[in-house]
Amino acid sequence: MGVFDEAMTEIPSIPLNNGTSIPQLGFGVFQIEPENTKEATLKALEVGYRHIDTAEMYGNEKEVGQAVAASGIPREEVFVTSKLNNGFHDPEAAKTAFDGTLEALDFDYVDLFLIHWPLPGVGNFVDTWKALEEVYASGRARAIGVSNFQEHHLRRLMQESTVVPAVNQIEVHPYLTQDALRAFGTEHGIPTEAWSPIAQGKVLDDPTIVRIAERIGKSTAQVTLRWHIQRGDIVFPKSVTESRVRENFDIFDFELTDLDMTDISTLNKDERTGPNPDEFNYIPS
Numbered sequence: 001m002g003v004f005d006e007a008m009t010e011i012p013s014i015p016l017n018n019g020t021s022i023p024q025l026g027f028g029v030f031q032i033e034p035e036n037t038k039e040a041t042l043k044a045l046e047v048g049y050r051h052i053d054t055a056e057m058y059g060n061e062k063e064v065g066q067a068v069a070a071s072g073i074p075r076e077e078v079f080v081t082s083k084l085n086n087g088f089h090d091p092e093a094a095k096t097a098f099d100g101t102l103e104a105l106d107f108d109y110v111d112l113f114l115i116h117w118p119l120p121g122v123g124n125f126v127d128t129w130k131a132l133e134e135v136y137a138s139g140r141a142r143a144i145g146v147s148n149f150q151e152h153h154l155r156r157l158m159q160e161s162t163v164v165p166a167v168n169q170i171e172v173h174p175y176l177t178q179d180a181l182r183a184f185g186t187e188h189g190i191p192t193e194a195w196s197p198i199a200q201g202k203v204l205d206d207p208t209i210v211r212i213a214e215r216i217g218k219s220t221a222q223v224t225l226r227w228h229i230q231r232g233d234i235v236f237p238k239s240v241t242e243s244r245v246r247e248n249f250d251i252f253d254f255e256l257t258d259l260d261m262t263d264i265s266t267l268n269k270d271e272r273t274g275p276n277p278d279e280f281n282y283i284p285s
Ligand SMILES: NC(=O)C1=CN([C@@H]2O[C@H](COP(=O)(O)OP(=O)(O)OC[C@H]3O[C@@H](n4cnc5c(N)ncnc54)[C@H](OP(=O)(O)O)[C@@H]3O)[C@@H](O)[C@H]2O)C=CC1
Pocket: 027, 028, 029, 030, 031, 053, 054, 116, 147, 148, 169, 170, 194, 195, 196, 197, 198, 199, 200, 201, 204, 219, 221, 222, 236, 237, 238, 239, 240, 241, 244, 245, 247, 248, 274
């Protein structure tokens, strides 16, 4: 038995609108320092994760690619997402940036490539998307999607372009349940990816989640991630702590009741931990 053979847990797949599919649970690498990313990603792969969420903005694509290569797991068995950084909202710049992402990862293709933010002050996401459509047509991105798009951004994109985004990656957790935007995605065949699924830890002491976790005998992080899974969203919690990486993976041996689901959803207070996409125009230097 090899080091990666312990990956016996069956992770559900979510079908995408182009015939591909994505593991519903993955591993996020935002705020993992480049020098720690290879080790952290290798550990996640060892635990059984087969979906990694990175971005050019995170500065650690290269180390994610190194981890996938070093794992010995066939490339086609690991789903890797990256994202177009905010400085590249322009068709030619987007195509060049995509080449840079593939080069950093040392991959022939990515499974999913996203526009990271719509950037209202730039306003060019449709032209940028058309460049991503070309990348998609080339086969070097197996699917393309968006991140942090509000309903009005999605409507405009679908009116003015051809390819419907394969996902919309947005902030979702019990304090920001995003019911309307998720429903709009479902109506149009765009699954939701929930970023900061445990609100970077802010929901873990919530009395309702603590009560449910104590009854079931699971941690509050596990209950929160299970709530996302049962809602049908795709999640990729980040952790550099091995015990938490394992804990976050161990969410497929219990179920929340309908009442648990409702009680957690009722915690919504439309509270963001990250930026509001209608206001966020940050361009890294
Ligand atoms: N598209 C976008 O704009 C965005 C995308 N993302 C994506 O979503 C991923 C996840 O979101 P992220 O913002 O990292 O936040 P998460 O909600 O995943 O929370 C991560 C934090 O929670 C801690 N943590 C993780 N697991 C546990 C646990 N079981 N018990 C207690 N604490 C825990 C981690 O600590 P520690 O590491 O010390 O263990 C870290 O501080 C990112 O890594 C990225 O891939 C995130 C933000 C924006």
